[in-house]
Amino acid sequence: MRTFVIAAGFGQLALAAGSLAIPRVLGWREETARLRPLTRQVFWTYAAYIWCFNVSFGLVSTLVPHWLLDEVPLARAVAGFIAVYWAARVVVQFAWFDRQDMPAGAIYRAGEAALVALFVALVLVYGAVATGVRR
Amino acid sequence: MTPRLIPFFWLAGVVHLLIASANFVAWRMFDYRGELAKVSRTVRQVFVVQNVFIVVVLCAIAGLCFVHAADLAGATTLGRRVSTFLAAFWALRLVIHLAYYDRVKRGQHPVFDLLFVAAFVYLIAVFMLGAIA
Numbered sequence: 001m002r003t004f005v006i007a008a009g010f011g012q013l014a015l016a017a018g019s020l021a022i023p024r025v026l027g028w029r030e031e032t033a034r035l036r037p038l039t040r041q042v043f044w045t046y047a048a049y050i051w052c053f054n055v056s057f058g059l060v061s062t063l064v065p066h067w068l069l070d071e072v073p074l075a076r077a078v079a080g081f082i083a084v085y086w087a088a089r090v091v092v093q094f095a096w097f098d099r100q101d102m103p104a105g106a107i108y109r110a111g112e113a114a115l116v117a118l119f120v121a122l123v124l125v126y127g128a129v130a131t132g133v134r135r
Numbered sequence: 136m137t138p139r140l141i142p143f144f145w146l147a148g149v150v151h152l153l154i155a156s157a158n159f160v161a162w163r164m165f166d167y168r169g170e171l172a173k174v175s176r177t178v179r180q181v182f183v184v185q186n187v188f189i190v191v192v193l194c195a196i197a198g199l200c201f202v203h204a205a206d207l208a209g210a211t212t213l214g215r216r217v218s219t220f221l222a223a224f225w226a227l228r229l230v231i232h233l234a235y236y237d238r239v240k241r242g243q244h245p246v247f248d249l250l251f252v253a254a255f256v257y258l259i260a261v262f263m264l265g266a267i268a
Contacts, residue, residue, distance in 0.1 A: 026177055034173040037237040038165060043178075045231055046185035053192065056220070067213055074199075074206040074213050081195045088191060092184050098176055 001133055002065050008125040009061025011118050016054045023047075057082050068129055080130035086122040093119070137268045140208035140261070147261045148200030150254050155193035157251075158186055164244070196221065209268025218265030225262065229255040 023029060028047075032040045060067060068079050093116060161167065171179040199217070200207065206214030207221075232251060241248040 026181075027175075028178065031174045031178045035170050036165075036240075038240040039167060039170045041236050042161075042165075043182055043185070045235070046182075046189055050185060050188055067216065070213055072206070072211055072213060074203045074211060074217065077199060077203060078213075078217070081199075084195075085188075085191070088188070092187075096184060097180055 001129065002069060004125045005061050005065040005068055005129065008122050009058045009063075009065070011122065012054050012058035013062065015115075015118060016051055016058060019051060019054070053085075057085075068126075076130050076132065079126045083123050083126035083130055086119050086126070090116065090119045090123065137208055137264070138205075140264055140268060141204045143261045144200045144204035144207050144265065147258055148197040148204075150258060151193045151197035151200060154251075154254060155190045155197070157247075158190050162186075165240075207262070207265045209265055215266050215268065218262045222259055222262035222266055225255050225258040229259065 032043050068075050171182060203214065207218045209215050
């Protein structure tokens with residue numbers, strides 16, 4: 001299980017690195033320039049916080065996986081929270097984001113499939129840790 | 136661990152829930168709906184998702200404060216580390232609030248502004264105590 005947790009950590013770090021391109025690809029700077037200052041600041045603050053959470057999950061999993069694999073209830077609770085976090089992300093992908101706005105083309109479809117596969121893998125790994133799988 | 140700290144973590148859980156609920160108040164107070172009409176559908180959806188995730192995270196931290204208060208108060212090594220992370224989390228949030236958020240808008244809502252600062256300072260103090268307990 002330690003190997004899976006470390007791999008999940010690298011997956012989240014790669015995701016965080018890749019997501020740095022999202023503001024440029026989706027033109028967030030130009031889009032949010034139309035908002036009032038406070039709304040714009042809330043948007044960027046929340047985006048930064050979510051990115052930091054993803055990086056934190058990745059760093060803990062890659063550098064100190066034993067923290068999550070400790071036989072203490074708090075470790076299971078934290079792993080359970082990470083599992084729920086990514087499960088929510090899967091739900092958002094299919095139930096909330098407007099798929100009509102998705103870019104067309106095989107490369108984008110492959111990218112989305114890879115992204116969803118990563119989210120599901122994260123749910124499975126952290127869900128297993130939360131439910132007590134240690135080996 | 137310092138058992139006397141435990142009630143302060145329970146109160147920290149309540150503070151997290153209050154901050155989470157403020158996200159709902161903000162939608163009306165700052166007319167997010169009207170604001171988001173100015174941007175593309177994708178950005179609008181991202182903003183809503185951000186809000187939902189922040190609320191979920193705050194509720195999860197509140198849950199930790201209620202259920203694992205003893206750990207966060209220093210009973211376990213992992214608990215002290217989580218407290219350290221949360222102290223840093225709220226310290227950064229306080230800096231953002233004071234240095235980045237629109238001062239004019241904050242000045243229009245002085246009571247809310249003061250309550251937010253007080254909440255952040257309380258959370259930093261409690262989690263720092265847990266981190267060094």
